[in-house]
Amino acid sequence: MKTVEEIKENSMEVARNYVNEVYEAVIARNPNESEFHQAVKEIFDSLVPVFAKEPKYMKHGVLERISEPERLITFRVPWVDDNGKVHVNRGFRVQFNSNIGPYKGGIRFHPSVNASIIKFLGFEQIFKNSLTGQPIGGGKGGSDFDPKGRSDNEIMRFTQSFMTELCKYIGPDVDVPAGDIGVGAREVGYMFGQYKKIRGGYEAGVLTGKGIGYGGSLARTEATGYGTVYFVEEMLKDQGLGFAGSTVIVSGSGNVSTYAIQKAQSFGAKVVACSDSNGYIYDKEGINLDTVKRIKEVERKRISEYVNEHPHAEYHEGCSGIWSIPCDIALPCATQNEIDELAAQILVDNGVRAVGEGANMPSTLKAIDIFLNNNILFGPAKAANAGGVAVSSLEMAQNSMRLSWTFEEVDAKLHEIMKNIYRNSVKAAENYGHPGNLVVGANIAGFIKVADAMIAQGVI
Template sequence: MAAEPPKDRQAALYDELVRRNPGESEFHQAAHEVLDSLGPVFAAHPEYAEPGLVERLVEPERQIIFRVPWQDDRGRVQVARGFRVEFNSALGPYKGGLRFHPTVSLGVVKFLGFEQIFKNALTGLGIGGGKGGSDFDPRGRSDAEVMRFCQSFMTELHRHIGEHTDVPAGDIGVGAREIGYLFGQYRRITNRWEAGVLTGKGTAWGGSEGRTAATGYGSVLFAAEMLAARGQDLAGLTASVSGSGNVALYTIEKLSALGAHPVTCSDSQGCVVDEKGIDLELLRTVKEVERGRVSDYAERRGGSARFLPSGSVWDVPVDVAFPSATQNELGADDARALVRGGVRAVSEGANMPCTPEAVRVFQEAGVAFGPGKAANAGGVAVSALEMRQNASRESWGRERVAAELSVTMAGIHRVCHETAERFGRPGDYVTGANIAGFLRVADAMSAQGVV
């Protein structure tokens, strides 16, 4: 959905960005949100508004598009398109996932990479922002087909990545299987055991304990921090979660561990409402072992679970909500339904899952809203910790990683909360996250000259 351009200096920047990047609506939306937050910064510190700085920030340092030919099991040659947008390296090597999904386009990858700049900056861990992927769809493909695709994809991508240059990870459609095939081809081509070139690896060969859970866990920890800042507790609250992939599953797991009551999940065919609470073990079996649908979960769960093929998880009255599927999945009508149902906090597990109109509904209603660049930064934070372990040839236990994640998410909440107050927007985590991330990146860019 097209966003209304911000005012004054930001409006000129936004108009020029749209002119130079036609048709990339997701990128326009992500850039609009950040630019619209920078008015207080420009007013208090005019040097940040001087021509050149923000113009460089919204222009990727490098955009790579390439052909990915591969052969399916019937011997037919298929051709996909690969992308890697290396957006900003002022704070460290480019860092961001790879997404394999039919909806992947340059605009989608640029939106994700732009968000990644600020998300990574908020972790304080010295990583820049980038993103990549392909319009290849791994669903329904055999392991052999996925392997051949990944090998072809890495044959081109390997020229552009490295542990000190660009470190991809997983995202939608790219899990442990895909990372394994990608890493194997990188090692074969380069003749190097460069463990730090990819994160999300298997724990037996350089991966980090707790990485798989980190994004979902982090979004719950951020919600708990937002509630604590209001003198409230997550324990005993009902929760809606969208999606049924990695982020959603670990969001449900962490909610249950902290005493909350998650009652929904979903996929592209519909949603499930389970009044007794989601049975995580059954859902994992259906989704990860059998590669089934949430409708299969509802059928096997029995009377407490209802599958709604045309329903929405956001129609269920809950205390906290976790959009954890994909961008723009939660619109203004959904937000109003959640507000009517008494929602207290919303924490974005996915990247930009709430439309701008939905965000305004939450903010006007006084709902604590955690934007994705802050709330779901746990995944990239633990990826950066995986890079640290790879650099020192160490392997940390799950307890240490969990402790580091908890400290990092508390720190992200603190800097967002304090920055919002400092610039006159108390409780506005969107403004706090955007300004805090911007200042860290902008200061590094200014110190390094016009590059």
Template sequence: MRAEVAAAFEKVKARDPNQTEFLQAVEEVFDSLGPLFEKYPHYVKVLEAICEPERVIQFRVPWLDDKNKMQVNRGFRVQFNQAIGPYKGGLRFHPSVNLSIIKFLGFEQIFKNALTTLPMGGGKGGSDFDPKGKSDAEVMRFTQSFMTELSRYIGPDVDVPAGDIGVGGREIGYMYGQYKRMQGDHSGVLTGKGHGWGGSLIRPEATGFGCVYALKNCVDEFGISLEGKKVLISGSGNVAQYAAIKCKEFGAQVLTFSDSNGTIFEPNGFSDEQIQHVLDIKNNKRGRVADYKSSTVQFLQGTRPWGVAAADVALPCATQNEISKEDAENLIKAGVKYIFEGANMPSTPEAIEVFKGNKAVFFPAKAANAGGVAVSGLEMAQNSARYFWTREEVDNKLKTIMESIWKACSETAKELGHEGDYQLGANCAGFKIVADAMIAQGYVL
């Protein structure tokens, strides 16, 4: 790091020494910015402001379980940066949620949203509530209580939350219903809504589809086909499911899905029907990947997908820091050449060093999984216009946005003398957009 960058990072660490995930996210961005500051030194002055949230909100969420017993969870919303538009970012419901995780996600969201070129600032929120094992009635009571408090701080031109881990269509629906009851209007205050009541087509598929569209842009540039390529996917939620579907459309073989209990591995790849079986288990039955059955499947208990078989592509779509240095080494040994991050920050810094040191194509989350927030931005536009685009129209816009993100990362890295370093390209391209807006608006002198 340059001296000014190192000093800024030390100040962040001194303020929040125990926020491990947040510090990891800040350091990952700061480590990439040296070449940008060499060429444009005036951007250094933005550092201190850009890594301090504009607003941090924490609140309690009381709710009654099915035994009529009071439960209390913590709720969070971090409104990080609104230089280029209203705060925009998902809500995560998971027992691991704390302020450090929400700040890391919000910080990443600033640059991810900037890369889409849509007018969206960065924010994130959530709760340590766990929807797993809860009845629909319990989820509804919790989400209504959560929204009762959150509603004070959001609005269609202020802050527009969406879904994330643990927050799908059911949770968005309950929260939106509560917001409407309280505010008395039908506005685009949440994205990820159902089609027919304000939602956009392609929104559920967008993150997974977008990740694979980015991969397709990459291999097209290299003159390589996805036909027959073997793909390891982690996770079995929304992102993993639709990444698998899109991989199959391009002729690739999807070998794995996973959850916290282990990995299911189909040696010959999942068929279209088998992928639909996984979707049914996870979306309708709310089961585990171990419930998936076939004559050829192998269930690897307590194992992640990395290195279970020879492969060409890895799409980590589960959660942060799921790929360790050892996992990365296993992926390289397995022949993986392309790592496109569907989850938020799924690779540890040590894993990223392994990928880049072995000349693998590493495309970071803030670029690879930006398709979700891109279509959220398109949903906001449709809500403002009181209009719906067709599935084909939204999908074409998503393809165009992911192509522009790939080009921005590739060309920025090349411009700064680091061709092929897409992590550096993504960080510098996103940072530059936000920094220009902050300087122009007088956020920094």
């Protein structure tokens, strides 16, 4: 007769074989999509103890179904620049999973956008949205259009062309896009206006991240950055630590980074570095956020301009060097895979205590292993940066009820959501044999809610 341990090990082996088999099928079906492969592998590996303990998920083919988008839409986006030249970009929308609510996820305008990027983001969004506790499914969209250096009129013409096609596939109860890299309040406004014109009606809930005067939510702009800091603060509290008195590095200088800096500073931290796609600044006296916000949000210039007003600060070309600055807390808030194995080891060697991912998948799988193997407190993206989509869902709720909550009300709801995400991730990690591992905990907690809904709704 087999012992209990032998039975457990046999169950784990069956689960591992199942996960590996499905993963290989995903690779074969989606060749040359490295970002998507990376996102799938990270989540699949975390779910082995779930399948070992609860084989019903294997029986119902949940993994095979959840890793295949319900719908992937690609379309042509033609537009005319200020000189009368015609350009053609490619648009994308992946509607990945709608079992717990309408598809929800941002739109990204960046030259790097392709099917792999959109699918990795949409796949991650399934679990991130589930973690928020809100009734929203997973989706993502974007275009390889580069908004840098384009005039307001050019951006308006492009976004109107983009929405002319996208509007066929979205709606308040179907798919609700928002902003992401390269898509802020200006772009959302142009898209909303075009959608309204085509539809011939005012459907406020079709897009989130709107302006406050036409259905937007207070605290939405701040939500992702604030939420990341709220999540990391919970991690630190459990170890008797906090932001107060800590030295912090925040990569990026966009929306997420700006408000992560603001909230970290309000908690008593000294943020000494931030960056853009050209390079990074280091200010040992602490970043002057007002200067950064004016340069990036008003003047739309490069972060290097900072040293012209703060001559004691340093500017360095290239982004990766930012992780060589000694810090207590690192908040990668720029883009995917910005922290590789080398950067992670440098952070560990320099004494980093906590890492909170404000961007989507900013750490490579090897980098994550280094953080976990060295007992660094690590907040994975799908948990730590879920604040933005959480408040987007709150914006949808306000639109449905035709009312507005105060900034303080929304911020309080956001803070509680981030606390719950942390607690649920911790609990799931403990329940499935990986105490303290929030990567595993967040993946499992997000997966189970969606998987149970998939089983309840049948094979569709």
